[in-house]
Amino acid sequence: MDTESVTETLPRRRTGYRIAWAAAALWGAWAIARVSGADRLPIVGGFGLPLTALTPYAAATSIVPLGLALAARNRWAAVVAAGTAAAFALVLLPRAVAVTPPAAAGPQVRVLTANLMFGRADPAEVVKLVAEHDVDVLSVQEFTPDAQAAFRENGLDRYLPYEVLAPQWGAEGSGLYSRHPLTELPPISGTTLHQPRASLTLDGRTVHVTAVHPLPPIDPAGVADWHRTYESLPSADAEGAVQILAGDFNSTLDHAAFRGLLDRGYADAADSRGSGFTPTWGVTMMGPPLTLDHVVVPTSVAVRDYSVHTLDGSDHRAVLAVLRLP
Known part of the structure; x- marks a missing residue:
């Protein structure tokens, strides 16, 4: 050289x-x-x-x-x-990788959560999912008065006649629908978006359900609201009830706050079934698909099935988890 x-x-x-x-x-x-x-x-x-x-x-x-x-x-x-x-x-x-589910012999509960994107998701598709999968509890976010009326017009109350709702224009509203009677609980407080909670009884077991939806942590106000939500969510053994958290968490398994929530006695349904990489947001739009929507349950609850479903009109997929209570 x-x-x-x-x-x-x-x-x-x-x-x-x-x-x-x-x-x-x-x-x-x-x-x-x-x-x-x-x-x-x-x-x-x-x-x-x-x-x-x-x-x-x-x-x-x-x-x-x-x-x-x-x-x-x-x-x-x-x-x-x-x-x-x-x-x-x-x-x-x-x-x-799916984990071995805990031995659970209690009643089965099918939970569906859907972010309606400012109420624009096709209500007929949501009702169809509820009917086809025998959903017991539906959690909806970005739930507007128009979406509430559209659900009624499409017959959602035939399948889920009980409700605890906080409809609002824009992204602030959320709601819970149920096949079983609901008792309204105090909502998650101190947050911008409404996050209602409700109690139901299944075969003598008390279940508390929370519709989760913190602000996305993309600016100082959103970061503060996001942290307040995680600080306010109940632990898995709180209130002597089986806690089910379902909604758009605006978080993934890589966020320390979300993992900290799991450390309080919870499991993520997707993670339990080996579906932790399945995206729930960004699939139908430009941008990196992310897993932001979750059903979170106590580790004593067996996750029997997990699936995601595309909704016309929404940038989120609906998430369905089939649970067996302890």
């Missing part, structure tokens, strides 16, 4: 080294933030929390820094990149 070739090659190699280290550092920092739950820190606000929802995409592309390091023959950057990919796999892959 002549002197001119060496002169040209060395800067190129140094550039490759630097790019490899930059990529390894970027993906590595993301993995460290996810594993450590750094998004719970106050400094992480309306920028970091939405980014946290994109963690599966960071994991899926974590081969990029490894490839760059290998191409640059940067051994230590390759080690960092490989460790990063392993860390992502450790925390993400379990949600794709």
